[in-house]
Amino acid sequence: MFIFYNDVYVMNRKEIQEQRMKDYFIQATKEILKGEGIQALSVRSIAEKAGYSFATLYNYFKDVKELIFLCVKDFQQECQEYVEDKTKDLQRGEKKIIATAISYAEYFVQYPSVFEIFFIEKLPNSTENAKISELISSFLEKLCQEEFQYCIDKKSFTDEEIREIVKELNCLITGILLLYLNRNYPSDYGDFAKNLKSQIEKTMKK
Amino acid sequence: MFIFYNDVYVMNRKEIQEQRMKDYFIQATKEILKGEGIQALSVRSIAEKAGYSFATLYNYFKDVKELIFLCVKDFQQECQEYVEDKTKDLQRGEKKIIATAISYAEYFVQYPSVFEIFFIEKLPNSTENAKISELISSFLEKLCQEEFQYCIDKKSFTDEEIREIVKELNCLITGILLLYLNRNYPSDYGDFAKNLKSQIEKTMKK
DNA sequence: TTCAAAATATGAACAATGTTCATATTTTAT
DNA sequence: ATAAAATATGAACATTGTTCATATTTTGAA
Numbered sequence: 001m002f003i004f005y006n007d008v009y010v011m012n013r014k015e016i017q018e019q020r021m022k023d024y025f026i027q028a029t030k031e032i033l034k035g036e037g038i039q040a041l042s043v044r045s046i047a048e049k050a051g052y053s054f055a056t057l058y059n060y061f062k063d064v065k066e067l068i069f070l071c072v073k074d075f076q077q078e079c080q081e082y083v084e085d086k087t088k089d090l091q092r093g094e095k096k097i098i099a100t101a102i103s104y105a106e107y108f109v110q111y112p113s114v115f116e117i118f119f120i121e122k123l124p125n126s127t128e129n130a131k132i133s134e135l136i137s138s139f140l141e142k143l144c145q146e147e148f149q150y151c152i153d154k155k156s157f158t159d160e161e162i163r164e165i166v167k168e169l170n171c172l173i174t175g176i177l178l179l180y181l182n183r184n185y186p187s188d189y190g191d192f193a194k195n196l197k198s199q200i201e202k203t204m205k206k
Numbered sequence: 207m208f209i210f211y212n213d214v215y216v217m218n219r220k221e222i223q224e225q226r227m228k229d230y231f232i233q234a235t236k237e238i239l240k241g242e243g244i245q246a247l248s249v250r251s252i253a254e255k256a257g258y259s260f261a262t263l264y265n266y267f268k269d270v271k272e273l274i275f276l277c278v279k280d281f282q283q284e285c286q287e288y289v290e291d292k293t294k295d296l297q298r299g300e301k302k303i304i305a306t307a308i309s310y311a312e313y314f315v316q317y318p319s320v321f322e323i324f325f326i327e328k329l330p331n332s333t334e335n336a337k338i339s340e341l342i343s344s345f346l347e348k349l350c351q352e353e354f355q356y357c358i359d360k361k362s363f364t365d366e367e368i369r370e371i372v373k374e375l376n377c378l379i380t381g382i383l384l385l386y387l388n389r390n391y392p393s394d395y396g397d398f399a400k401n402l403k404s405q406i407e408k409t410m411k412k
Numbered sequence: 413t414t415c416a417a418a419a420t421a422t423g424a425a426c427a428a429t430g431t432t433c434a435t436a437t438t439t440t441a442t
Numbered sequence: 443a444t445a446a447a448a449t450a451t452g453a454a455c456a457t458t459g460t461t462c463a464t465a466t467t468t469t470g471a472a
Contacts, residue, residue: 014419021420042457042458042459043458043459043460044457044458044459052421052422053421053422053423054422054423054459054460055421055422055423055424055460055461055462056420056421056422058459058460058461059419059420059421063459063460064459064460119384119385119388119389120326120384120388122388123388123389130390130393133389133390133391134391136389137385137389137391164404164408167401167405168378168405168408170381170385171378171381171382171385171405172374172377172378172381173381174380174381174384174385175376175377175378175379175380175381175382175384176377176381178325178326178380178381178384179325179343179376179377179380182325182326182328182329183325183329183339183342183343184336184339185339185340185343187336195373198370199373199374199377202370202374202412220448227449248428248429248430249429249430249431250428250429250430258450258451259450259451259452260430260431260451260452261431261432261433261450261451261452261453262449262450262451264430264431264432265448265449265450269430269431270430270431
Protein backbone atom coordinates (compact mmCIF):
# COMPACT_ATOMS: atom_id res chain seq x y z
CA MET A 1 0.00 0.00 0.00
CA PHE A 2 2.64 2.51 1.05
CA ILE A 3 6.17 2.61 -0.24
CA PHE A 4 8.91 3.25 2.27
CA TYR A 5 12.65 3.57 2.07
CA ASN A 6 12.90 1.54 5.20
CA ASP A 7 9.69 0.22 6.68
CA VAL A 8 10.73 0.07 10.29
CA TYR A 9 12.42 3.40 10.41
CA VAL A 10 9.57 5.27 8.83
CA MET A 11 7.00 3.63 11.07
CA ASN A 12 9.00 4.59 14.14
CA ARG A 13 9.37 8.15 13.06
CA LYS A 14 5.65 8.42 12.45
CA GLU A 15 4.87 6.89 15.81
CA ILE A 16 7.29 9.12 17.65
CA GLN A 17 5.73 12.19 16.11
CA GLU A 18 2.23 10.96 16.78
CA GLN A 19 3.06 10.23 20.40
CA ARG A 20 4.58 13.66 20.75
CA MET A 21 1.39 15.25 19.48
CA LYS A 22 -0.66 13.14 21.87
CA ASP A 23 1.59 14.18 24.71
CA TYR A 24 1.01 17.87 23.98
CA PHE A 25 -2.71 17.33 24.41
CA ILE A 26 -2.27 15.08 27.44
CA GLN A 27 0.02 17.60 29.08
CA ALA A 28 -2.48 20.40 28.43
CA THR A 29 -5.28 18.31 29.89
CA LYS A 30 -3.30 17.52 33.02
CA GLU A 31 -2.40 21.17 33.52
CA ILE A 32 -6.00 22.31 33.26
CA LEU A 33 -7.20 19.57 35.60
CA LYS A 34 -4.60 20.39 38.23
CA GLY A 35 -4.99 24.13 37.75
CA GLU A 36 -8.38 25.55 36.86
CA GLY A 37 -10.05 22.18 37.44
CA ILE A 38 -12.41 19.95 35.54
CA GLN A 39 -15.10 22.61 35.15
CA ALA A 40 -12.65 24.53 32.96
CA LEU A 41 -11.81 21.49 30.88
CA SER A 42 -13.18 21.46 27.36
CA VAL A 43 -12.03 20.32 23.95
CA ARG A 44 -11.39 23.93 23.09
CA SER A 45 -9.51 24.83 26.28
CA ILE A 46 -7.29 21.76 25.93
CA ALA A 47 -6.50 22.52 22.31
CA GLU A 48 -5.77 26.16 23.06
CA LYS A 49 -3.32 25.21 25.81
CA ALA A 50 -1.71 22.65 23.52
CA GLY A 51 -1.39 25.28 20.77
CA TYR A 52 -3.65 23.61 18.21
CA SER A 53 -7.17 23.85 16.93
CA PHE A 54 -9.82 21.82 18.74
CA ALA A 55 -10.36 19.87 15.52
CA THR A 56 -6.76 18.68 15.53
CA LEU A 57 -7.44 16.85 18.78
CA TYR A 58 -9.74 14.51 16.89
CA ASN A 59 -6.93 13.44 14.60
CA TYR A 60 -5.23 11.88 17.63
CA PHE A 61 -8.02 10.80 19.98
CA LYS A 62 -11.36 9.25 19.16
CA ASP A 63 -13.06 11.50 21.68
CA VAL A 64 -12.28 13.67 24.68
CA LYS A 65 -12.92 10.82 27.14
CA GLU A 66 -10.07 8.84 25.65
CA LEU A 67 -7.79 11.82 26.16
CA ILE A 68 -8.98 12.40 29.71
CA PHE A 69 -8.43 8.82 30.78
CA LEU A 70 -5.00 8.74 29.20
CA CYS A 71 -4.06 11.09 32.05
CA VAL A 72 -4.84 8.47 34.67
CA LYS A 73 -1.47 6.72 34.51
CA ASP A 74 0.42 10.00 34.82
CA PHE A 75 -1.66 11.09 37.79
CA GLN A 76 -1.13 7.71 39.42
CA GLN A 77 2.60 8.07 38.92
CA GLU A 78 2.49 11.52 40.49
CA CYS A 79 0.34 10.32 43.36
CA GLN A 80 2.68 7.42 43.96
CA GLU A 81 5.65 9.77 44.13
CA TYR A 82 3.75 12.03 46.53
CA VAL A 83 2.90 9.06 48.76
CA GLU A 84 6.40 7.61 48.66
CA ASP A 85 7.90 10.94 49.61
CA LYS A 86 5.48 11.34 52.50
CA THR A 87 6.11 7.85 53.86
CA LYS A 88 9.73 7.15 53.01
CA ASP A 89 11.11 7.56 56.53
CA LEU A 90 8.45 5.60 58.36
CA GLN A 91 8.98 2.23 59.96
CA ARG A 92 7.75 -0.61 57.83
CA GLY A 93 4.47 -2.44 58.28
CA GLU A 94 1.20 -1.26 59.71
CA LYS A 95 2.35 2.31 60.43
CA LYS A 96 3.52 2.77 56.87
CA ILE A 97 0.31 1.34 55.44
CA ILE A 98 -1.74 3.80 57.45
CA ALA A 99 0.44 6.70 56.35
CA THR A 100 0.26 5.53 52.75
CA ALA A 101 -3.54 5.44 52.84
CA ILE A 102 -3.70 8.89 54.40
CA SER A 103 -1.30 10.38 51.87
CA TYR A 104 -3.26 8.76 49.05
CA ALA A 105 -6.40 10.53 50.28
CA GLU A 106 -4.51 13.80 50.77
CA TYR A 107 -3.43 13.73 47.14
CA PHE A 108 -7.05 13.73 45.99
CA VAL A 109 -7.99 16.50 48.42
CA GLN A 110 -5.21 18.53 46.86
CA TYR A 111 -6.45 17.73 43.34
CA PRO A 112 -10.20 17.21 43.49
CA SER A 113 -10.42 17.12 39.70
CA VAL A 114 -8.15 14.10 39.69
CA PHE A 115 -10.56 12.40 42.06
CA GLU A 116 -13.33 13.24 39.59
CA ILE A 117 -11.46 11.62 36.73
CA PHE A 118 -10.60 8.56 38.80
CA PHE A 119 -13.96 7.86 40.40
CA ILE A 120 -16.74 10.03 39.05
CA GLU A 121 -16.28 10.65 35.35
CA LYS A 122 -18.22 8.06 33.39
CA LEU A 123 -16.23 5.55 31.36
CA PRO A 124 -17.96 4.29 28.20
CA ASN A 125 -18.04 0.48 28.20
CA SER A 126 -15.14 -1.13 26.35
CA THR A 127 -12.45 -3.66 27.11
CA GLU A 128 -9.90 -0.84 27.06
CA ASN A 129 -11.89 1.11 29.64
CA ALA A 130 -12.35 -1.98 31.78
CA LYS A 131 -8.55 -2.01 32.15
CA ILE A 132 -8.56 1.63 33.23
CA SER A 133 -11.30 0.94 35.78
CA GLU A 134 -9.26 -1.96 37.09
CA LEU A 135 -6.16 0.24 37.29
CA ILE A 136 -8.07 2.82 39.30
CA SER A 137 -9.86 0.40 41.60
CA SER A 138 -6.69 -1.46 42.49
CA PHE A 139 -4.41 1.56 42.78
CA LEU A 140 -4.43 1.86 46.56
CA GLU A 141 -3.69 -1.84 46.81
CA LYS A 142 -0.76 -1.35 44.48
CA LEU A 143 0.57 1.50 46.62
CA CYS A 144 0.40 -0.68 49.74
CA GLN A 145 1.43 -3.97 48.20
CA GLU A 146 5.00 -3.98 49.38
CA GLU A 147 4.06 -3.19 52.96
CA PHE A 148 1.22 -5.69 52.93
CA GLN A 149 3.66 -8.36 51.81
CA TYR A 150 5.98 -7.29 54.60
CA CYS A 151 3.15 -7.75 57.11
CA ILE A 152 2.32 -11.17 55.73
CA ASP A 153 5.97 -12.23 55.88
CA LYS A 154 6.22 -10.93 59.43
CA LYS A 155 3.02 -12.89 60.17
CA SER A 156 1.33 -9.87 61.71
CA PHE A 157 -1.51 -10.51 59.24
CA THR A 158 -2.60 -13.52 57.21
CA ASP A 159 -2.98 -13.41 53.48
CA GLU A 160 -6.76 -13.55 53.81
CA GLU A 161 -6.86 -10.77 56.40
CA ILE A 162 -4.84 -8.52 54.16
CA ARG A 163 -7.17 -9.19 51.22
CA GLU A 164 -10.14 -8.10 53.32
CA ILE A 165 -8.38 -5.08 54.80
CA VAL A 166 -7.26 -3.71 51.46
CA LYS A 167 -10.76 -4.04 50.05
CA GLU A 168 -12.23 -2.27 53.04
CA LEU A 169 -9.61 0.49 53.03
CA ASN A 170 -10.25 1.11 49.36
CA CYS A 171 -14.02 1.43 49.71
CA LEU A 172 -13.79 3.39 52.92
CA ILE A 173 -11.37 6.00 51.65
CA THR A 174 -13.25 6.38 48.37
CA GLY A 175 -16.43 7.06 50.34
CA ILE A 176 -14.78 9.43 52.80
CA LEU A 177 -13.37 11.41 49.89
CA LEU A 178 -16.63 11.48 47.94
CA LEU A 179 -18.58 12.76 50.94
CA TYR A 180 -15.96 15.35 51.79
CA LEU A 181 -15.32 16.64 48.28
CA ASN A 182 -18.86 16.49 46.94
CA ARG A 183 -21.05 16.90 50.00
CA ASN A 184 -18.81 18.96 52.24
CA TYR A 185 -19.09 16.27 54.90
CA PRO A 186 -17.60 16.97 57.30
CA SER A 187 -17.46 20.69 56.50
CA ASP A 188 -14.20 21.23 58.37
CA TYR A 189 -10.93 19.90 56.94
CA GLY A 190 -9.59 19.11 60.40
CA ASP A 191 -12.60 16.94 61.14
CA PHE A 192 -12.18 15.25 57.80
CA ALA A 193 -8.51 14.48 58.46
CA LYS A 194 -9.21 13.24 61.98
CA ASN A 195 -12.01 11.02 60.77
CA LEU A 196 -9.92 9.70 57.91
CA LYS A 197 -7.09 8.74 60.23
CA SER A 198 -9.26 7.14 62.88
CA GLN A 199 -11.24 5.09 60.40
CA ILE A 200 -8.14 3.86 58.63
CA GLU A 201 -6.58 2.89 61.94
CA LYS A 202 -9.70 1.08 63.03
CA THR A 203 -9.74 -0.86 59.77
CA MET A 204 -6.19 -2.00 60.37
CA LYS A 205 -7.04 -3.23 63.87
CA LYS A 206 -8.66 -6.61 63.45
CA MET B 207 -49.29 47.16 46.34
CA PHE B 208 -51.82 44.47 45.47
CA ILE B 209 -55.48 44.61 46.31
CA PHE B 210 -57.12 41.40 47.48
CA TYR B 211 -60.64 40.45 48.54
CA ASN B 212 -59.16 38.44 51.29
CA ASP B 213 -55.45 38.53 51.69
CA VAL B 214 -54.96 35.14 53.20
CA TYR B 215 -57.27 33.29 50.87
CA VAL B 216 -55.81 34.71 47.71
CA MET B 217 -52.26 34.06 48.83
CA ASN B 218 -53.10 30.46 49.60
CA ARG B 219 -54.74 29.90 46.27
CA LYS B 220 -51.74 31.32 44.47
CA GLU B 221 -49.39 29.20 46.50
CA ILE B 222 -51.39 26.05 45.97
CA GLN B 223 -51.37 26.58 42.23
CA GLU B 224 -47.69 27.38 42.22
CA GLN B 225 -46.90 24.29 44.24
CA ARG B 226 -49.00 22.19 41.87
CA MET B 227 -47.00 23.48 38.93
CA LYS B 228 -43.76 22.76 40.74
CA ASP B 229 -44.97 19.27 41.49
CA TYR B 230 -45.66 18.58 37.81
CA PHE B 231 -42.03 19.35 37.04
CA ILE B 232 -40.74 17.49 40.07
CA GLN B 233 -42.82 14.45 39.18
CA ALA B 234 -41.53 14.54 35.60
CA THR B 235 -37.96 14.80 36.83
CA LYS B 236 -38.37 11.85 39.18
CA GLU B 237 -39.92 9.72 36.46
CA ILE B 238 -37.08 10.40 34.04
CA LEU B 239 -34.44 9.74 36.69
CA LYS B 240 -35.99 6.43 37.70
CA GLY B 241 -36.78 5.45 34.13
CA GLU B 242 -34.44 6.54 31.37
CA GLY B 243 -31.86 7.79 33.87
CA ILE B 244 -29.89 10.94 34.42
CA GLN B 245 -28.32 10.90 30.96
CA ALA B 246 -31.81 11.43 29.54
CA LEU B 247 -32.55 14.29 31.91
CA SER B 248 -32.63 17.76 30.38
CA VAL B 249 -34.62 20.93 30.81
CA ARG B 250 -36.44 20.07 27.62
CA SER B 251 -37.18 16.43 28.47
CA ILE B 252 -38.50 17.40 31.89
CA ALA B 253 -40.75 20.09 30.45
CA GLU B 254 -42.06 17.79 27.74
CA LYS B 255 -42.98 15.12 30.29
CA ALA B 256 -44.61 17.77 32.47
CA GLY B 257 -46.57 19.05 29.46
CA TYR B 258 -45.07 22.52 29.31
CA SER B 259 -42.46 24.45 27.44
CA PHE B 260 -38.91 24.36 28.76
CA ALA B 261 -39.14 28.10 29.33
CA THR B 262 -42.06 27.67 31.72
CA LEU B 263 -39.80 25.73 34.03
CA TYR B 264 -37.83 28.88 34.69
CA ASN B 265 -40.94 30.62 36.03
CA TYR B 266 -40.94 28.15 38.91
CA PHE B 267 -37.30 27.22 39.51
CA LYS B 268 -34.25 29.41 39.40
CA ASP B 269 -32.35 26.71 37.52
CA VAL B 270 -32.46 23.01 36.77
CA LYS B 271 -30.27 22.15 39.79
CA GLU B 272 -32.87 23.53 42.15
CA LEU B 273 -35.47 21.32 40.52
CA ILE B 274 -33.23 18.25 40.62
CA PHE B 275 -32.41 18.61 44.29
CA LEU B 276 -36.06 19.16 45.18
CA CYS B 277 -36.44 15.48 44.28
CA VAL B 278 -34.10 14.41 47.08
CA LYS B 279 -36.74 14.42 49.82
CA ASP B 280 -39.15 12.35 47.72
CA PHE B 281 -36.46 9.82 46.87
CA GLN B 282 -35.48 9.61 50.52
CA GLN B 283 -39.10 8.97 51.43
CA GLU B 284 -39.28 6.24 48.82
CA CYS B 285 -35.98 4.72 49.93
CA GLN B 286 -37.13 4.76 53.53
CA GLU B 287 -40.32 2.91 52.59
CA TYR B 288 -38.28 0.38 50.62
CA VAL B 289 -35.97 -0.20 53.57
CA GLU B 290 -38.76 -0.41 56.12
CA ASP B 291 -40.61 -2.93 54.02
CA LYS B 292 -37.47 -5.04 53.62
CA THR B 293 -36.64 -5.00 57.34
CA LYS B 294 -40.03 -4.87 59.06
CA ASP B 295 -40.07 -8.50 60.22
CA LEU B 296 -36.52 -8.65 61.51
CA GLN B 297 -35.56 -8.87 65.15
CA ARG B 298 -34.53 -5.53 66.55
CA GLY B 299 -30.97 -4.37 67.09
CA GLU B 300 -27.81 -5.28 65.26
CA LYS B 301 -29.47 -7.64 62.77
CA LYS B 302 -31.93 -4.97 61.75
CA ILE B 303 -29.24 -2.32 61.40
CA ILE B 304 -27.28 -4.56 59.06
CA ALA B 305 -30.37 -5.30 56.98
CA THR B 306 -31.22 -1.61 56.87
CA ALA B 307 -27.78 -0.71 55.59
CA ILE B 308 -27.93 -3.42 52.95
CA SER B 309 -31.40 -2.39 51.76
CA TYR B 310 -30.28 1.23 51.65
CA ALA B 311 -27.46 0.23 49.30
CA GLU B 312 -29.79 -1.98 47.25
CA TYR B 313 -32.08 0.97 46.63
CA PHE B 314 -29.26 2.88 44.96
CA VAL B 315 -28.23 -0.12 42.88
CA GLN B 316 -31.80 -0.27 41.65
CA TYR B 317 -31.80 3.47 40.87
CA PRO B 318 -28.25 4.49 39.99
CA SER B 319 -29.42 7.92 38.88
CA VAL B 320 -30.73 8.57 42.38
CA PHE B 321 -27.24 7.77 43.67
CA GLU B 322 -25.89 10.31 41.20
CA ILE B 323 -28.21 13.01 42.47
CA PHE B 324 -27.44 12.20 46.08
CA PHE B 325 -23.67 11.92 45.92
CA ILE B 326 -22.23 12.92 42.59
CA GLU B 327 -24.18 15.82 41.11
CA LYS B 328 -22.52 19.07 42.10
CA LEU B 329 -24.41 21.39 44.43
CA PRO B 330 -23.71 25.10 43.98
CA ASN B 331 -22.69 26.65 47.31
CA SER B 332 -25.56 28.18 49.27
CA THR B 333 -27.04 27.85 52.71
CA GLU B 334 -30.06 26.12 51.16
CA ASN B 335 -27.83 23.58 49.47
CA ALA B 336 -25.84 23.04 52.65
CA LYS B 337 -29.07 21.77 54.18
CA ILE B 338 -29.58 19.37 51.29
CA SER B 339 -26.02 18.09 51.65
CA GLU B 340 -26.63 17.59 55.33
CA LEU B 341 -29.88 15.76 54.61
CA ILE B 342 -28.08 13.42 52.22
CA SER B 343 -25.03 12.82 54.38
CA SER B 344 -27.06 11.99 57.45
CA PHE B 345 -29.74 9.95 55.71
CA LEU B 346 -28.41 6.49 56.56
CA GLU B 347 -28.05 7.58 60.16
CA LYS B 348 -31.66 8.69 60.14
CA LEU B 349 -32.76 5.34 58.73
CA CYS B 350 -30.92 3.49 61.50
CA GLN B 351 -31.57 5.91 64.33
CA GLU B 352 -34.34 3.96 66.02
CA GLU B 353 -32.37 0.73 66.03
CA PHE B 354 -29.23 2.48 67.19
CA GLN B 355 -31.14 3.91 70.10
CA TYR B 356 -32.46 0.43 70.84
CA CYS B 357 -28.89 -0.87 70.93
CA ILE B 358 -27.79 1.91 73.24
CA ASP B 359 -30.73 1.30 75.57
CA LYS B 360 -29.98 -2.41 75.56
CA LYS B 361 -26.37 -1.47 76.33
CA SER B 362 -25.03 -3.62 73.49
CA PHE B 363 -23.25 -0.46 72.27
CA THR B 364 -22.26 2.78 73.92
CA ASP B 365 -23.31 6.15 72.58
CA GLU B 366 -19.78 6.84 71.42
CA GLU B 367 -19.43 3.47 69.70
CA ILE B 368 -22.64 4.06 67.78
CA ARG B 369 -21.47 7.49 66.65
CA GLU B 370 -18.31 5.95 65.23
CA ILE B 371 -20.09 3.01 63.65
CA VAL B 372 -22.67 5.13 61.86
CA LYS B 373 -19.98 7.39 60.44
CA GLU B 374 -17.99 4.41 59.24
CA LEU B 375 -21.02 2.66 57.76
CA ASN B 376 -21.97 5.79 55.89
CA CYS B 377 -18.55 6.32 54.31
CA LEU B 378 -18.06 2.64 53.64
CA ILE B 379 -21.35 2.10 51.84
CA THR B 380 -20.98 5.31 49.85
CA GLY B 381 -17.59 4.10 48.66
CA ILE B 382 -18.76 0.57 47.90
CA LEU B 383 -21.59 1.99 45.83
CA LEU B 384 -19.41 4.48 43.98
CA LEU B 385 -16.88 1.83 43.01
CA TYR B 386 -19.56 -0.63 41.95
CA LEU B 387 -21.76 1.80 40.02
CA ASN B 388 -19.03 3.92 38.43
CA ARG B 389 -16.05 1.60 38.17
CA ASN B 390 -17.76 -1.74 37.86
CA TYR B 391 -15.83 -2.95 40.90
CA PRO B 392 -16.47 -5.72 41.53
CA SER B 393 -17.83 -6.56 38.08
CA ASP B 394 -20.18 -9.24 39.37
CA TYR B 395 -23.29 -8.25 41.32
CA GLY B 396 -23.03 -11.32 43.54
CA ASP B 397 -19.51 -10.34 44.56
CA PHE B 398 -20.69 -6.82 45.23
CA ALA B 399 -23.54 -8.01 47.46
CA LYS B 400 -21.30 -10.44 49.33
CA ASN B 401 -18.67 -7.80 49.89
CA LEU B 402 -21.28 -5.26 50.97
CA LYS B 403 -22.71 -7.64 53.56
CA SER B 404 -19.40 -8.81 54.93
CA GLN B 405 -18.00 -5.28 55.29
CA ILE B 406 -21.13 -4.01 57.00
CA GLU B 407 -21.06 -6.93 59.39
CA LYS B 408 -17.42 -6.38 60.15
CA THR B 409 -18.08 -2.72 60.89
CA MET B 410 -20.77 -3.67 63.37
CA LYS B 411 -18.40 -6.05 65.16
CA LYS B 412 -16.32 -3.85 67.38
C1' DT C 413 14.77 21.67 -7.03
C1' DT C 414 10.08 20.50 -8.42
C1' DC C 415 5.84 18.52 -8.06
C1' DA C 416 2.17 15.26 -7.19
C1' DA C 417 0.40 12.75 -3.50
C1' DA C 418 -0.09 11.73 1.14
C1' DA C 419 -0.55 13.43 5.74
C1' DT C 420 -2.02 16.82 8.77
C1' DA C 421 -4.40 20.95 10.59
C1' DT C 422 -8.36 23.67 10.66
C1' DG C 423 -12.69 26.43 10.67
C1' DA C 424 -17.41 25.95 9.42
C1' DA C 425 -21.26 23.62 10.75
C1' DC C 426 -24.32 20.70 13.60
C1' DA C 427 -26.88 18.95 17.42
C1' DA C 428 -27.64 19.26 22.21
C1' DT C 429 -27.23 21.73 26.38
C1' DG C 430 -28.90 25.47 30.03
C1' DT C 431 -30.53 30.00 30.27
C1' DT C 432 -32.65 34.71 29.25
C1' DC C 433 -35.99 37.72 27.48
C1' DA C 434 -39.43 40.01 24.79
C1' DT C 435 -43.89 38.91 23.67
C1' DA C 436 -48.08 36.19 23.13
C1' DT C 437 -51.71 34.26 25.83
C1' DT C 438 -54.53 33.54 29.75
C1' DT C 439 -56.45 34.80 34.07
C1' DT C 440 -58.11 38.08 37.28
C1' DA C 441 -60.82 41.67 39.31
C1' DT C 442 -63.68 45.46 38.57
C1' DA D 443 -66.41 43.67 28.89
C1' DT D 444 -62.04 45.27 29.70
C1' DA D 445 -57.67 46.81 31.56
C1' DA D 446 -54.08 44.95 34.14
C1' DA D 447 -51.64 41.38 36.17
C1' DA D 448 -49.91 36.79 35.81
C1' DT D 449 -48.32 33.17 33.15
C1' DA D 450 -46.58 30.51 29.15
C1' DT D 451 -43.71 30.40 25.31
C1' DG D 452 -40.50 30.36 21.30
C1' DA D 453 -36.67 32.84 19.56
C1' DA D 454 -32.15 33.58 20.57
C1' DC D 455 -27.62 33.01 22.80
C1' DA D 456 -23.51 30.93 24.62
C1' DT D 457 -21.30 26.73 25.38
C1' DT D 458 -20.60 21.98 24.75
C1' DG D 459 -18.63 17.71 21.88
C1' DT D 460 -18.19 16.11 17.34
C1' DT D 461 -17.86 15.68 12.09
C1' DC D 462 -16.32 16.91 7.70
C1' DA D 463 -14.83 19.24 3.62
C1' DT D 464 -10.99 21.80 2.63
C1' DA D 465 -6.76 24.39 3.31
C1' DT D 466 -2.02 23.70 4.41
C1' DT D 467 2.14 21.22 5.14
C1' DT D 468 5.15 17.40 4.57
C1' DT D 469 7.02 13.74 1.98
C1' DG D 470 9.55 11.30 -1.49
C1' DA D 471 10.68 10.44 -6.27
C1' DA D 472 12.04 12.48 -10.76
